[in-house]
Amino acid sequence: MARIVLTEGDYKGREVELSINEVIIGRDEECNLPLNDSKVSRRHAKLYFENGVWNLADLDSANGTALNHQPVTISVLRENDVVSIGATTFIFKKDSAPEVAVAAPAAPAPTAKPEVKPEPKAAPEAGKSAAPGMMASAEDLKLVEQMRQSMDAIRKEVGKVIIGQEDVLNEILMCIIAGGHALLIGLPGLAKTLTVNTIAKVLDMKFKRVQFTPDLMPSDITGTEVLETDRVTQQKEFRFMQGPIFCNLLLADEINRTPPKTQAALLEAMQEKQVSVGKEVYKLDKPFFVLATQNPIEQEGTYPLPEAQLDRFMFNIFVDYPKRDEEITVIARTTGSAGAEPQVVIDKKAVIHLQEVVRKIPVSEHVIGYAVSLVRATRPGDSEAPEFTKKYVSTGAGPRAGQYLVLAAKARAVLEGRIHVSCNDIRGAAMPVLRHRILTNFAADSEGLKSVDIVKRLLAEIKEPGAETYEPPKPAAKKK
16 A cells, blocks of 8 residues: 655654545545645645556645655656645655655654545646647746746845845846746936946846936837938938837836827837838847836826726836835935945846746636636626626726736746646736726725725635535446
8 A cells, every 4th residue: 555654744753544535634634635835725636547647637736746856746656756735845655665665753753634625736737728739848848947046136136236126136137038028116316227227237138217208209209210311322212220128127217297198109010029120020029018107196298008008017116115124225325335236146047048938838717717816806897797887897807917917926936936826816916906906986986995905805705615615527428
């Protein structure tokens, strides 16, 4: 009979015989092997016997399951395989002959509990993947595994210049590797420009800044054709001079201070990654990322972005005041001698590769379903919307919000070195994705409620899918 030998964690030194064909491991007390560990999901992983072999499957957990120190989605178990779930580690044994020395158990080993409904394998089944036919290669997986270390290095290098603002940094990086764009909201003097410039240096990107003003023209951003005379032939011809948009990371400072005609000059570049001038189309270098800023309090003489253009931005990122100790460090550092220069951590090729990997990561159908439930709950006219949405919201989010939720969740997983996406990743991306896509009505304004408050209530109201969601469909009856 197969068994597991626990070498680390609460059950260290015990052996557990796999006497039933399916063992659920997780934080829930109803699991066959319950683990009191905050890093373990409610239903984290399962061991199951199928086609004559034992298998290990991660149940879309938040922190993942490791097999022989490598992240795993689903795999066949072999003799002496080492499985790590949170702080718990165990060795899989096919037979009952003891092969490792273990201490005598202080209490009976956890016994099998009544059978529970199976959850789906985190790896997408046929017909249930969000991106069929796309699989991550060994090189992709290696790059994802390195991202946790790379993120620590990126934070360290950015920290040489920027104090605090870790959430802002994480959300900007999520946007970049998901291939989206961001709208940054913050008061003057909060180092928005310096943050973006520093990130561009650490990621080896070409950075440009455009200060948007009422007299700015579209050609001031995209570039223009100039008439030149050839010195040899004396023939005149038009030559295109590239504008600042031809870069990798463009900071559109105070985008709401320029008229809609100039604001719209960014739309084609943001969506199609190209610029059309006359009869010519010029491709932008990859990667390309637009970060636009707005002042949240100064609205005189401004041109608010239309909802259709706001929807083009993947994230709406808030930059708040620094904490007291951070502000002391900022003032001490910026009023003294010049600080250290940030160094390149990953180059543009790695960023492009990460963007491709994000698209390849499969997402379980129930995770996509949770994202759709959140988005539909923002629409007051939808039957799934809760009562507070119908009372306080005038316009909800469109389908692009669901797309961005899933892409952002994938990017969040990659930045943490994971190749699986959970509902927790969707929740982590919900605020920056939804808060600029929800328009509140007069009732909300009269009670001081903002779109941020609506998103918080939605996250509390819309529950993650339960075990009943995963019950496999019954086979169709055969025709006689």
